[in-house]
Structures are given as structure tokens and as C-alpha cells.
Amino acid sequence: MRRLIQLLLSTLLFGAVVCGTEPWTDNDLIQPGQAAKDLKSPLVIHVGFPVLYRSAHIAGSVFAGPGSTDEGIAELKKAVAGQPHTREIVLYCGCCPWDKCPNIRPAFAALREMGFTRVKAMVMPTNLKTDWIDKGYPTEKRTEGGK
Secondary structure, three states: OHHHHHHHHHHHHHHHHHHOOOOOOHHHEEOHHHHHOOOOOOEEEEOOOHHHHHHEEEOOOEEOOOOOOHHHHHHHHHHHOOOOOOOOEEEEOOOOOHHHOOOHHHHHHHHHHOOOOOEEEEOOOOOHHHHHHOOOOOEEEOOOOOO
């Protein structure tokens, strides 16, 4: 039964992508400036590529891996393990322009399929550098030692 439900949800997600609809509503989106005001309450998760996270990421965020891969979704599931389904979660990527991002949509859909009800997707119209770092929002950068 569980596999049947997963298959149906995957089919719906695929249909949404093919038909051009998004897995979220406008209420599920958050702008960078809005998110920067409170990074302590929500669980902020990076669902992009490791090289991006290692070079610079939102302060206090957790790395889960690319939402476009099975491995990334598995890491995302580990990142939220034990969290209440009512926990506020903010997902972000920032690898490329928002409308072309391969990671944010599958990650968002996966959390919703798991029953999380307060998931937000951070809209980065251009990329992490332009929409977060260049605006001076809280960022952690890798030091020379690679940490």
C-alpha cells in the first residue's frame, strides 16, 4: 500500500512538472529578505550542490544535498528525521535561476509527501550569490582550512 501511495504521488509530481504547475502555493514561498529576519526558528536546509554549500551558505543552514538526486532526497529525509511534522522548514538552493532550479521542487514535494505541513521554498530569482550573499544577509563561508 505504501509503495502504491508513493507511486501515485510521484506520478502526480511528474504530471505537475510536465503541465507546468508548481508543487507549492504562493503561501509556501518565502523571499530572501523575509527569511533573513529569522534564521533561528525554522530549520533551514540547503538542497543544492555540495560545492555551493562548501563555498558559502546561509548561516546556520543544514546541508542535505541536491534535491534532484535520490541520494539528496535520502539525505533530506535524514535531516528532518525526528522533527515534528509541524516544524517550520525553509528549503533553499540558489544554484541557478529559480525557474530552472532542478533541486528545490523535488525536495519540497518530498517533504510534503512525508507529511510536513510548514515547508517553505525560498525564492532566489537569480542565485545564492546575487539574491543572498551580495545583499549582506547572514552567510557562512569556508575558511582557508576548508572548514
